[in-house]
Amino acid sequence: MKKVFAVLVALTLVLSCAVMAFAAGTGSITITNAIVDSTYSVYKMLDFEPSAADPSKGVYTIAEGWDAFFSTGAGKDYFTITNADEKTVVLTDGKTVDQDLATAAVAYAKNTASVSAAQSEKATSANVKFEGLDLGYYAVDTTVGTLCSLTNTNSTVTAVEKNKQPDITKEVQEDRNDSWGTWNDADIDQVVNYRSYITVGYGAVNYVMHDTMDTALTFDPASVKVSVNGTEYEAAGNYEVKTSGTCGCTFEIAFYNDFIATIEDNDADVKILVEYAATLNENAVVEVAHLNTVYLKYGENNEWKTQEHTTKTYTWKFDVLKYMVEGTGDAAQEKPLAGATFQLLDATGNVIKFSDVTGADDVLTYEVDADGTVASFTTPDSGELYFLGLDEGTYQLKETDAPDGYNILTAPVEVVITSGIEEGAPAPAFKVNNSADPTVKVLNQTGSLLPETGGIGTTIFYVVGGLLMVAALVVLVSKKRMASFA
DSSP: OHHHHHHHHHHHHHHTTOOOOOOSSEEEEEEESOOTTOEEEEEEEEEEEEOSSOTTOEEEEEOTTOHHHHHTSGGGGTEEEEETTTTEEEEOTTOOOOHHHHHHHHHHHHHOTTOOOSEEEEOSSSEEEEEEEESEEEEEESSSOEEEEEOSTTOEEEEEOOOOOOEEEEEEEETTTTEEESEEEOOTTOEEEEEEEEEOOTTOOOOEEEEEEOTTEEEEEEEEEEEETTEEEOSTTTEEEESSOSSSOSEEEEEOHHHHHHHOOSOTTOEEEEEEEEEEOTTOOTTOOEEEEEEEEESTTSOEEOOOEEEEEEOEEEEEEEEEEESSGGGOEEEEOOOOEEEEEOTTSOBOOEEEOOOTTOOOEEEEOTTOSBOOEEOOTTOEEEEEEEOSEEEEEEEEEOOTTBOOOSSOEEEEEEOOOOTTOSSOOOEETTBSOOEEEEEOOBSOOOOOTTOHHHHHHHHHHHHHHHHHHHHHHHHHHHHHHO
């Protein structure tokens, strides 16, 4: 479809160049729908000498510096040289001017030292006009390589800029429901998945994707995948991942122009999908948005830059306060309790591992660490424990040992962390057990449990009662038998 569209555009522009002739002289080319701040150039490929009898007809000859293009380059497949000495050319029978010729002509002009632009103009508005051009056949560099023919002094050719500027978007995956958006939350040490879509602008070159992650995100270069319409492309010959760029970003992906040329399309549904991943690391701070920003640069000198797009990754916490109640009634007081040991389990019952990151304030603080060595926690005199780096979800706080003289909890305490993040919201509405207070209070009761299985206190009564029932049954049966013999 791309090729068909390109040919139609080229033919439309070339046909629009055929204007009735009046007298030899100069002409003009106007570019409409120009991209502001982009530089447009026109290159004369062929000189034109109009016929005195009919100025709309005449002879085309090869312009200075273009000999190789028409004798051995792309031009020889479209034009036939009829007079080698005077370099006269005609369009070969059965050939039509198309986008491939236009692209090749512009590339030749830019890479040939003996060829220079007849005129260049930087667009300050949606229209760019070149005036006073000698008659001839011109390649117009609008980054789509439009070709136009000027045939007389009154020729005013209008070429419409058909470019679609490149663009890029960015999303992060929320693992809770596998949705994609501008934010997510995660455990520390969790892999975070990202994807960016690059919209290809026809004719643009030197695409470089720049991605910047803050220090709480560790990029995995091996995770990069590039695909188009479900077809994955390997890096060799198509793109290069660089982790030591000069822009201060975390990594760059430089796409080769030949790769871009194979997928250029004016169809908005065709995009380059770039997938990659990073790990939320120990630098993550609770309730702080950890940013990942992407943008695309392109152009001959990589001077053009798209809008930046940013995703945010959060992580959460909760605190434990172990306490007991001293006194009764109005005199009852809550007091912290030391010596209670806990484990934290995830929703599937797995024990979560942590690293001890307790600071100078001696508040026992633990951070999620898949390779950590801490899996149980004992409350100090303050009764407080702090757990950092948790994803949204449901957890079980399981007491494995109670202080002397206190009952161990018979069931785990459920802890539910909710982020409350919404797309476009300025900040998350983070809650623990539906409260803005992240502290989970755990009460321990004093006293000993009544003996159950194996306890002599109740067992002896069960045994004696059973024996008395058996004896009464024996006596009753004996009396009935004796009565029957009387």
